[in-house]
Amino acid sequence: MPTRPLVIRYEDDLQLFPGLWHKAGAVLTLAVALGYPWLASERWLTVGNLGLVAIVGAAALMVLTGFAGQVSLGHAAFLALGAYTVAVLGNKWGWPFWLALPLAGAVSACVGVVIGAFALRLRGLYLAIVTLGLVFLTQHVLLAYPEVTNGLSGTSVPMYWWFRGDVGSAASVGDTWQLGPVVLGFERKLYFLFLPLAAGTVWLTKNVQRSNSGRAMMAVRDQDLAAEVLGVSTTQARLQAFGVSSFLAGIAGAMFAFQQQYITVEPPFDLNLSIQFIAMIVLGGVGSVFGAVSGALAFTFLSPLAESVGHALPLIQQLTSAQQATVLLSVVVVLVLVLEPMGLFGVWLRIRRYFQAWPFRY
Amino acid sequence: MALLELDNVGLSFSGVRALDGVSFSIEAGALHAVIGPNGAGKSSLFNCISGIHRHMEGRVRLDGQELTGVEPTEIARLGVSRMFQNLALFEHLTVLENLLLGRHQRYRTGLLRNLFWTRGAREEEVRHREKAEEVIDFLDLEHFRWMPVAVLPYGIRKRVELGRALCMEPKLLLLDEPTAGLNQEETEDMANTLLDLRHELGVTQVLIGHELRFVMDLATQVTVLDRGRVIANGPPSALRNDTRVLSAYVGGTVAA
Ligand SMILES: Nc1ncnc2c1ncn2[C@@H]1O[C@H](COP(=O)(O)OP(=O)(O)OP(=O)(O)O)[C@@H](O)[C@H]1O
Ligand SMILES: [Mg+2]
Numbered sequence: 001m002p003t004r005p006l007v008i009r010y011e012d013d014l015q016l017f018p019g020l021w022h023k024a025g026a027v028l029t030l031a032v033a034l035g036y037p038w039l040a041s042e043r044w045l046t047v048g049n050l051g052l053v054a055i056v057g058a059a060a061l062m063v064l065t066g067f068a069g070q071v072s073l074g075h076a077a078f079l080a081l082g083a084y085t086v087a088v089l090g091n092k093w094g095w096p097f098w099l100a101l102p103l104a105g106a107v108s109a110c111v112g113v114v115i116g117a118f119a120l121r122l123r124g125l126y127l128a129i130v131t132l133g134l135v136f137l138t139q140h141v142l143l144a145y146p147e148v149t150n151g152l153s154g155t156s157v158p159m160y161w162w163f164r165g166d167v168g169s170a171a172s173v174g175d176t177w178q179l180g181p182v183v184l185g186f187e188r189k190l191y192f193l194f195l196p197l198a199a200g201t202v203w204l205t206k207n208v209q210r211s212n213s214g215r216a217m218m219a220v221r222d223q224d225l226a227a228e229v230l231g232v233s234t235t236q237a238r239l240q241a242f243g244v245s246s247f248l249a250g251i252a253g254a255m256f257a258f259q260q261q262y263i264t265v266e267p268p269f270d271l272n273l274s275i276q277f278i279a280m281i282v283l284g285g286v287g288s289v290f291g292a293v294s295g296a297l298a299f300t301f302l303s304p305l306a307e308s309v310g311h312a313l314p315l316i317q318q319l320t321s322a323q324q325a326t327v328l329l330s331v332v333v334v335l336v337l338v339l340e341p342m343g344l345f346g347v348w349l350r351i352r353r354y355f356q357a358w359p360f361r362y
Numbered sequence: 363m364a365l366l367e368l369d370n371v372g373l374s375f376s377g378v379r380a381l382d383g384v385s386f387s388i389e390a391g392a393l394h395a396v397i398g399p400n401g402a403g404k405s406s407l408f409n410c411i412s413g414i415h416r417h418m419e420g421r422v423r424l425d426g427q428e429l430t431g432v433e434p435t436e437i438a439r440l441g442v443s444r445m446f447q448n449l450a451l452f453e454h455l456t457v458l459e460n461l462l463l464g465r466h467q468r469y470r471t472g473l474l475r476n477l478f479w480t481r482g483a484r485e486e487e488v489r490h491r492e493k494a495e496e497v498i499d500f501l502d503l504e505h506f507r508w509m510p511v512a513v514l515p516y517g518i519r520k521r522v523e524l525g526r527a528l529c530m531e532p533k534l535l536l537l538d539e540p541t542a543g544l545n546q547e548e549t550e551d552m553a554n555t556l557l558d559l560r561h562e563l564g565v566t567q568v569l570i571g572h573e574l575r576f577v578m579d580l581a582t583q584v585t586v587l588d589r590g591r592v593i594a595n596g597p598p599s600a601l602r603n604d605t606r607v608l609s610a611y612v613g614g615t616v617a618a
Contacts, residue, residue: 010491014484204477211476211483212462212469219452219463226450229412230530231438231467240473287454 016206037191045187046259047304052194053255054296058280059205060248062292066281067214068241069221071124073274074115074131077138078246080269081108082253084142084149087157087263092148094164097173097258104254105247112246116239135271142265154264157257173258190259197255201248206289208244217241218287283333285345294344302329365390365566366411366534371420373406373590380406382590384420388534388568388583393560395569395581395598402587404570405447408536412444413437424534439467441533445523445540447570453512457503457522460511461494464529497525501555517548524555528565535559535567541576553580578602 007013017023036048057079064070082104089095089103119130142149149155158164159173173193177184208214216237219227224234257263267273276299284295306328307321316324340346364387373381381403388394396404410418413434422429429437443464452460468490471483498504501521506514511522520540527535540556541549553576559565571577577584578598586594586607593606601607 010488010495011484013491014487207477207479208473211479211487212466212471213473213476215455215459215463216466218455218459219466222452222454223450225414226446226452227463228434229414229438229444230463230526231435232463233435244473244477 014210033195037188042187043304045191047300049187049190049194049259050256051297051300052191052198053252053259054277054280054300055198055293056201056248056255057252057277058284058292058296059201059289060245060252061277062281062286062289063205063208063217063248064241064245065278066287066291067209067221068217068238070119070238070241071128071278072131072245073128073271073278074134075249075277076269076271076273077131077134078108078112078249079253079256079273080138080142080265081111082250083157083257083263083269084155084253085250086254086257087155088148090158090160091155094158094160096162097159101251101254105250108250108253109243109247112242112249113239115246116242120235120238132271132274135269135274139265139269149265152264154262156262157260159258159261187259194255194259197251201251202289202293204244205248205292209289213237213240279329279333283336283343285343288345290348291343291345294348298344299329302332363390364388365392365425366568367421367423368407368411369421369423371407371410371418371422373403373410373415373418379590381410381418384587384590384592386585386592386595388566390566391560391564392582393556393567393569393580395571395577395584396587397571397574397577397584398587401589403590404587405538407587408444408538408568408570411437411534411536412442435467438530441530442536443527443530443532443534444536445520445527445538447538447542449516449519449523451511451519451523451526454510456508456510457506457514457525458491458494458498458508460522460526461497461529462490464497464526465490465493467530493531494529497528500528500558501525517544520544520548520552521555524552528559533566535565537567537569539570539572542572549576556580 007018012018017026037045040048057075060078061072061075064072085104085107086097086100089100090097095103115131115134119127122130143151146152161173173186173189176186177189208217216227216232217240219230219232220234220237227237228234253269256268280295280299281292282295283298284293285291303325306325309328311317311321311324313324313328316327319327336343336347340350342349366388368387369385371381371384372379384403384407396407398404406415409415411422411429413429413432413436416431418430420430424437424440424442427440429440429442432440452463455463469486471480471486475483498507501524503518503521503525506518506522511519514522520543524537524540537556541552544552556567556569557580560567569577569581578601581598584594584596584598584601585592586601586604594601594604
């Protein structure tokens with residue numbers, strides 16, 4: 001069964017969807033993604049939006065941890081920076097969301113590069129601890145300036161189409177649109193905004209992975225001394241990984257803030273959130289963009305499922321539903337890793353290998 | 363003309379004198395062997411040339427250009443590439459990706475253009491792929507192109523590491539025991555490859571060897587190190603019966 005056409009030029013090897021099966025898979029994914037918001041109930045639409053946010057956040061962490069091998073517990077800090085940037089820009093200056101969004105990424109990326117420079121010589125456990133410190137530092141700073149961030153009581157996150165004050169009363173994205181029979185509520189509008197953002201993030205991180213920049217990160221991850229001797233600057237590769245990762249994490253934080261409409265510092269932006277993202281990329285398979293996407297989706301969609309079955313299970317019925325979900329998800333992560341150390345990506349490789357050999361089984 | 367000049371190179375590790383007053387030069391186009399018993403300081407010498415040991419004493423010059431105190435990445439750019447004694451491949455990457463990393467410093471497109479996968483980035487990728495394919499062809503690695511290095515047998519990995527070094531199109535190629543751990547057939551293949559490199563591409567090579575016989579057959583020039591010092595230097599014919607060399611190798615594999 002030929003799964004791809006004959007490669008006659010090196011350009012052909014660079015394509016994302018080289019063969020018929022790849023193209024069919026892409027079309028199918030697109031159809032499911034576009035159909036989902038019309039079929040899902042309100043509750044699952046929210047889960048879908050959180051899934052798209054998780055894809056952006058997990059892809060961001062994948063660049064830093066999966067490609068460059070820098071284990072970071074500070075991911076929540078970058079999300080918090082993104083979230084609070086859009087909240088402040090919206091509240092203080094009435095910025096439209098599409099302008100605040102990239103700025104959230106930029107603010108987060110600036111902090112990321114500074115931390116990256118600071119942590120250049122750190123690796124493994126030491127880096128984890130420094131980045132953990134970043135979470136506490138960020139929480140502290142956000143709470144220390146209540147006149148900007150509204151402190152402990154949290155802040156609303158307005159989402160305007162245009163500058164507030166211009167064009168009459170600034171229209172909020174929260175307003176429901178009715179076009180004949182088609183109803184576009186807030187969550188559904190968000191979905192169609194988040195979908196291209198998530199797809200764009202996947203595309204960008206895939207481009208990092210298949211290009212010289214990504215290879216340099218992975219070289220530094222696997223053998224930093226050999227990388228230096230080949231002319232790969234470990235400093236540059238690590239800083240680039242920090243920059244790209246924190247930029248995208250800032251975007252994810254901003255998306256999350258818009259979706260929540262009202263945010264506080266803690267929860268959600270605490271160590272627990274960082275660990276959830278690590279769980280996602282480990283579940284999906286460290287080192288691949290596919291792993292980031294599948295891990296993020298599996299994690300977000302299993303949470304509500306776990307909450308709904310949790311009360312029926314012995315041992316954990318006494319816990320709150322959130323705790324039940326945590327326990328069940330931990331079990332799932334551990335099981336997947338015991339059965340397939342490469343995570344969902346490994347499962348996918350096996351399926352693919354099976355079909356490549358089809359109809360012969362060996 | 364000397365391509366590489368070592369001038370009074372010394373190196374100490376907390377009490378251990380790994381190298382002491384090492385001076386010799388390597389001619390352009392030579393296949394220069396460095397031999398000596400275990401712990402003689404051969405690998406340390408390579409580390410000094412490629413800039414890994416910042417606390418080295420003495421001076422190293424490549425083509426008249428000072429390498430002393432220069433960053434390893436810069437030394438790589440100046441045309442020095444190497445093969446490590448204990449393989450240092452990027453295990454999780456494919457053979458092709460490992461080879462393309464050998465071309466890393468020749469890429470002109472940076473992160474931004476790579477992120478957006480611009481036409482320039484794509485064209486450059488194809489251009490370097492063509493060069494990597496030449497090396498794949500030269501080393502018969504066609505079957506392994508898409509395989510992650512981690513699954514390959516040792517002999518193939520050695521070839522991949524040589525390939526990665528060749529992708530840099532080096533002026534000076536440092537080979538740290540390229541035949542260690544290889545079987546008879548693979549050793550002969552490697553020897554032929556090194557000779558081809560010299561004759562077809564004219565790459566200057568420095569070869570560290572353990573086996574006296576292998577080295578003596580291949581090399582145009584031999585330097586013998588013992589406990590960090592140069593004890594002999596000259597063409598293999600002159601050293602074959604040198605008593606100093608033989609005594610350094612007592613119990614070793616001495617040429618028949
Ligand atoms: N990073 C290091 N720290 C401390 N001592 C070192 C280090 N590298 C090498 N040495 C010491 O320097 C001496 C020379 O080591 P080197 O590896 O250069 O020898 P070699 O000639 O390559 O030996 P072999 O044939 O076993 O590869 C040895 O005594 C070794 O213990
Ligand atoms: Mg050695």
